[in-house]
Amino acid sequence: MATVLMASHQDPVDLWRGALAQEMPELEFRAYPDVGDRDEIDYALVYWPPHGLIASLPNVKAVLSIAAGCDHILADPELPPHLPIVRMVDDYLAAMMAEYAIYGVLHFHRNMHFYRHEQLRSHWNRSWPLYTPETTVGILGLGAIGGDCARKLGALDFQVHGWSRSEKSMPGVTCYHDVDGLLAMAAQCRYLVCVLPLTAKTQGIINKDLINAMPKGGIIINIARGGHQVDEDILNALDSGHLGGVFLDVFNEEPLPSDHPYWLHDKVLITPHVAGELIPRSCAKSVAANIRRIEANEPVPNLFDKIRGY
CATH class of the missing domain: 3.40.50.720 (NAD(P)-binding Rossmann-like Domain)
Known part of the structure; x- marks a missing residue:
């Protein structure tokens, strides 16, 4: 069973918890700051995560963006350079x-x-x-x-x-x-x-x-x-x-x-940055599908390209 940690200062945690439970019942969901055992975290689902949080997760396999862009993740100076970042395409x-x-x-x-x-x-x-x-x-x-x-x-x-x-x-x-x-x-x-x-x-x-x-x-x-x-x-x-x-x-x-x-x-x-709100019941489908791909060692679409910058 995989474990995902969500860290976002503005997204509705309870809606994400429910949407992911519907799409992937076997997934364990945690929400920052209730991290629990950091060794158990497989995926970080984030929007402007606290700097150093991702680096503190020794076994994390991928970072999943709760946004179309990845600038909010790249802003972390402690972000491990080897980790794949999956863009949100919904x-x-x-x-x-x-x-x-x-x-x-x-x-x-x-x-x-x-x-x-x-x-x-x-x-x-x-x-x-x-x-x-x-x-x-x-x-x-x-x-x-x-x-x-x-x-x-x-x-x-x-x-x-x-x-x-x-x-x-x-x-x-x-x-x-x-x-x-x-x-x-x-x-x-x-x-x-x-x-x-x-x-x-x-x-x-x-x-x-x-x-x-x-x-x-x-x-x-x-x-x-x-x-x-x-x-x-x-x-x-x-x-x-x-x-x-x-x-x-x-x-x-x-x-x-x-x-x-x-x-x-x-x-x-x-308007206050509201043009594209990520609706959990829709986006959870993409998140669950990408976690399943990674768990099965299958190719993951929409990976962030460090050379192109997106």
């Missing part, structure tokens, strides 16, 4: 992220920011919408989440472009890659949606170069990681009028400080 997570991306695009596309502003002033004014089939949305990142965003936005009749670090092909999507492709794509896009993994090469990718490549009045939607965005560059572009607005679910510092200029900026829509 169909429902991708669907939730796509919902949020679509909402962000439609919020600005149908001028909800304008109507909210007018409502607060008791003004009955109209703003003429753009023609959707001639409006381009660019997706930064074409993995499972980005691919779902692209397909669903395409189904709404947007022109969809997509960028990834390596060359890709996707039906109905005009694909770009590499640095030159990034700026070339941005130049075509009214909306940019970021769903990239955070790596050394994507850190600060939403910067003045990318923003200035966009047409005036463009909109940026970041539902990936706060480290992707350069706040000063975004604020400068908003104040100059080059950016028409931003929808930010993630930030360089979370919670976002109460005195941050984003809060009161009339072109900024803020």
Whole structure:
């Protein structure tokens, strides 16, 4: 019988306990800080685990991420370098992220920011919408989440472009890659949606170069990681009028400080990192399947690649 230790400061432990019991009744479940005998822990299921916790588990076989990204695990300076890290890939997570991306695009596309502003002033004014089939949305990142965003936005009749670090092909999507492709794509896009993994090469990718490549009045939607965005560059572009607005679910510092200029900026829509919540009843299927693969010495999909950084 395998034993898993869950360590997360924000995920619902009881829901995870119940979901894993349903998917894998033979699995023993423990929740930090009630670790018990550390020699008995086979798997660490974590989100921002305390530094040194994983290193203190001498027999742990793998680290299972409770997030699409792995930056919260890699932040531990004591993380044993040999341990495999399994990324969370879940169909429902991708669907939730796509919902949020679509909402962000439609919020600005149908001028909800304008109507909210007018409502607060008791003004009955109209703003003429753009023609959707001639409006381009660019997706930064074409993995499972980005691919779902692209397909669903395409189904709404947007022109969809997509960028990834390596060359890709996707039906109905005009694909770009590499640095030159990034700026070339941005130049075509009214909306940019970021769903990239955070790596050394994507850190600060939403910067003045990318923003200035966009047409005036463009909109940026970041539902990936706060480290992707350069706040000063975004604020400068908003104040100059080059950016028409931003929808930010993630930030360089979370919670976002109460005195941050984003809060009161009339072109900024803020949500508290909730675009893609991991629902235990869905994600437990993936976790249980991967534990069974490891126990059976079978190949595990979605392993974190240290060279690629995701």
